[in-house]
Amino acid sequence: xxxxxxxxxxxxxxxxxxxxxxxxxxxxxxxxxxxxxxxxxxxxxxxxxxxxxxxxxxxxxxxxxxxxxxxxxxxxxxxxxxxxxxxxxxxxxxxxxxxxxxxxxxxxxxxxxxxxxxxxxxxxxxxxxxxxxxxxxxxxxxxxxxxxxxxxxxxxxx
Numbered sequence: 421x422x423x424x425x426x427x428x429x430x431x432x433x434x435x436x437x438x439x440x441x442x443x444x445x446x447x448x449x450x451x452x453x454x455x456x457x458x459x460x461x462x463x464x465x466x467x468x469x470x471x472x473x474x475x476x477x478x479x480x481x482x483x484x485x486x487x488x489x490x491x492x493x494x495x496x497x498x499x500x501x502x503x504x505x506x507x508x509x510x511x512x513x514x515x516x517x518x519x520x521x522x523x524x525x526x527x528x529x530x531x532x533x534x535x536x537x538x539x540x541x542x543x544x545x546x547x548x549x550x551x552x553x554x555x556x557x558x559x560x561x562x563x564x565x566x567x568x569x570x571x572x573x574x575x576x577x578x
Contacts, residue, residue: 446504451535451543452483452497454515457528461489464520467527469499469534470560473509474568483515507536513546514562517555527555
């Protein structure tokens with residue numbers, strides 16, 4: 421009996437992973453939650469969400485529209501997607517920052533999360549990631565890149 425369980429164990433694990441990923445349906449909107457640190461985001465600066473998907477061009481979403489953000493503040497930005505996003509195809513995401521002034525300080529991000537809508541009113545984080553760190557005057561803070569070979573299966577046939 422022990423031999424039989426060892427033989428079907430990997431099959432059951434694969435099926436469970438496919439079943440879990442099947443619930444990650446494409447979404448038409450996201451919510452970005454950003455907590456800033458000791459430096460303010462100066463007026464006129466640019467902050468955008470960049471999403472990198474397997475086999476597609478990078479998507480860019482502007483998160484600020486010229487306004488300043490005070491230090492130690494929390495911002496929740498709804499993002500409506502023109503084309504649905506399948507979270508299973510996302511390789512990585514990042515925040516790209518470009519300061520309005522060459523003398524502006526780096527941008528300190530205490531935490532940044534991209535939340536996906538989910539069933540039963542609970543949300544899930546994109547790639548189960550939280551970004552945290554300092555972004556230079558022109559640069560990005562990114563999640564770890566997921567290997568394309570590790571993308572979850574989309575159906576029982578995968």
